[in-house]
Amino acid sequence: MIEQLRIKEAIKEHGTSINEVAEKMGISRFTLSTHVNGNPSTEILLRIADAIGCPVTELFEQPKTDSLTLICPHCGKNINIKVE
Template sequence: MIDQLKIKEAIKNHGTSINEVAEKMGISRFTLSSHVNGNPSTEILLRIADAIGCPVTDLFEQPKKGSLSITCPHCGKDISIKIE
């Protein structure tokens, strides 16, 4: 889910910067920022993960143990589900 992306946090946690990731990807910082702040494609997410040396799952918010949250496709509200 795009609103749960944590790309900037993953980049920081892997000891690099937006500028370094953009350079490794062969694109401008502006272009990378546009992707990060917009709706990046699967290809871009994979390229970012490769550039910072992490699995693509590191770019997404991980569900908390014991609960799951989904977004209603009609109203956009979060729905929390308790896992037992």
């Protein structure tokens, strides 16, 4: 099972912005956005985690066994569905 990255959410949860993370990493906002929206290397993931002060595992979604989360195509919000 492939885990999904949740870099943007982790950045927000740590009270920082893409601009601040890029500055801490010594790269441009555009370069960081390219990594975040693409397929970042392990090195980049480690640098992002270091910049926001979290373990790299926090950048990955944890699988949920008792619920299913969908994203609304209109507003982008999560829709949680309980699996029984």
